[in-house]
Amino acid sequence: MAINKVEFLKKLELFKNFNDKDLEEIAKYFHEKHYNKGDYLFFEEEAEPGIYILVDGLVKLLKETPDGKTIIVRLVFPKELFGWVEFGGRKPRYTYTAQAVLPSTVLYMSNQDFINLSMKYPQLALMITCDLSEKLLETYEVLKSIASGKVEERIAKLLIELGDKIGQETPEGYLVIEAPITRQDIAEMTGTTVETAIRIMSKWKKEGIIDAQRGRIVLKDLDYLEELAGY
Template sequence: MKVMARSPLTRDLTPEQHAELDQHLSSWAWTESDPILLAGEEATGSYMVASGRVRVTRDTIDGREITVDIAAPGDVIGPLHTHPSQVEDSAWAMETTCAFFLPAAALAKVVEEYPPMALAMLRMQQERLAQAREREIGQSTRTVEQRVAAVLQNLAAKLGQEQGDGSTLLQVRLRRDDIAGIAGTTLESASRVMSKMKRNGLIDSGREWVSILDHQGLAELAQAE
């Protein structure tokens, strides 16, 4: 119930509707590095992350695998369709992860019965398209510094935990190449930019962790002309 109350797909439903939707859900769990979805396969539904973190990846035309998103509790991964459809991006458990599976057939029925969920589903589909478009445009119109700063801002909003000293620790095992993939740049460029941010006191970082020290400075860097 808590997961459905926070997920953008189901948070507009009433508690009674959450209880009814729960009858269509099944629970799944994976250990670290397990595949949840694999690109090219047919998905018969979507997953709503209940706990853990999920790395969403995409294969490039030259055979590389890049990270395009990090999913957290409440996020929905997989095709948002009311019929079985092909998976575009793979999803991997970054740690022990639990999720609720909503079959496409059940989603079709639920969307028919609950208009708020139909609207939420449409919004999420539009957001995914907008993010993909923004990513394409950003690669040609924004600097690497701007893109990396924006990625860190977004991850902080989704995964950040405020510390006693005012900093925000990103609660995820975050690799530099994850940041590079989401920002649409190379590992070398992302590492260089983050090292500069660290020297300038905007962030602190180590092996698979990042902490935001200066939110205002990071925001100004992301929005710099």
């Protein structure tokens, strides 16, 4: 079933100040794409520039380090943007590969369509560029943090960030993260081994700091995690 692109765009902060007529025009630049679990949306070295908005599903953004390790630099949740744009053929320094973790639907706008859109809606183009640039800088910060700091600190930061993004608060004050995030994913997002991620998560579970089951992580002692993360 095709997406009602106008109704979907209305739900995004970037498009909240546009009327229906403008949104109908903007929606023409976006093309609906579907991916199965495990499909690659694009590869870092081969990717054509463009803008993606995740409609549903879950996407992970991957970066290969100089020593051949694969790191997840970001998980993309519905209504979030990813990708990049180029002006004058200049590619951003920090790009990545994108892979669907779940069956996923995106709205895609090519680089050329974005340039055309910017002629009609320069303010929107500026906001999109700023949003994408901020997220590319976050990619750099992830790579930088992996190169320094203790593993426990990095995992604590990751769990707090996930809790802030998609966590649901319980009456007890816990944060529940409902997402198909594996120990392998946690290892790849924090630049460590699966064995180390399992050891740390198991230790925290025994100490009552978290509870972890398949597809569900409960942050029970946020004060401890925030102190460990240096917040």
